[in-house]
Amino acid sequence: MNLLIVDDSTVIRSRIVRILSDPRLGFIRVVAMAKNGAEALTLFAQKQPELVTMDLTMPEMDGAECTEKMIALDSNVSILVVSALSDKATALKALKKGARGFLYKPFTDEQLIEAFVELTS
């Protein structure tokens, strides 16, 4: 499965790539990375990934708006929101906009692996 990573932090993008080297996630391939929602939408249209990890607090276009626009383009995409915003209302809003999962930062390697496994099973 093809994955687009969307996060404004270089450290987080790199960490997600490293965690994907776990053998349990061997079926996932990173096809693109974006540092804001606007860049993510362009790459989404070009690469047509089946999976997306989505930060919420980003410059230019935030993750909530980007999620809504991606779902409008392809309702089959599986979006995992990965955000530090830890209130329930934010998670519920993201799920209403079409995200299929929500993982709170800071996350452990194992938590991200489990989230991917659950999202794709």
Added chain:
Amino acid sequence: MYDISEQDIHVFVDAVSHYFMQITHEKAEIRGAFLARGESFPPTFDLTGMIKISGKLRGRVYFSAPRAMLARLLLSMHESCLSDEWLLDAVGEIANTIAGNARRHFGEAMEISVPETMSTPPKWQESAVRARPYVILVRWKRHDASVIVDIEPTPSAEVQT
């Protein structure tokens, strides 16, 4: 009128403790939480991440740490790039995580900005909303860092906690 309480500040203590435990699997020692003295500015270190707070609360939340601590944190995440660009990214992400986690307590009425990062001490005089911001001192692997919570209720707004 509602003001930030000790219980509210404990949310930030929990957030920074949780961060180190999740990322490094090691406890960070909380060395103290106190109100900055009026005559001296809160302690900051080499690099600082800052989050602007708006909505029903206003002000800023800072995480400040020495390069050496941030480098060790990146190494604990198996990152080998330890340039200033990466260290600044890390300090901003930690500030963002601490402020974002505090929304579990304050709710979505606490709006947070994207991180701003700096390698010079913040200019308190230009931005402080409190005469005495709260300071949380953290130690991890013999390196000291600080979380500075300079927030207050926005006038005429109520906060449900």
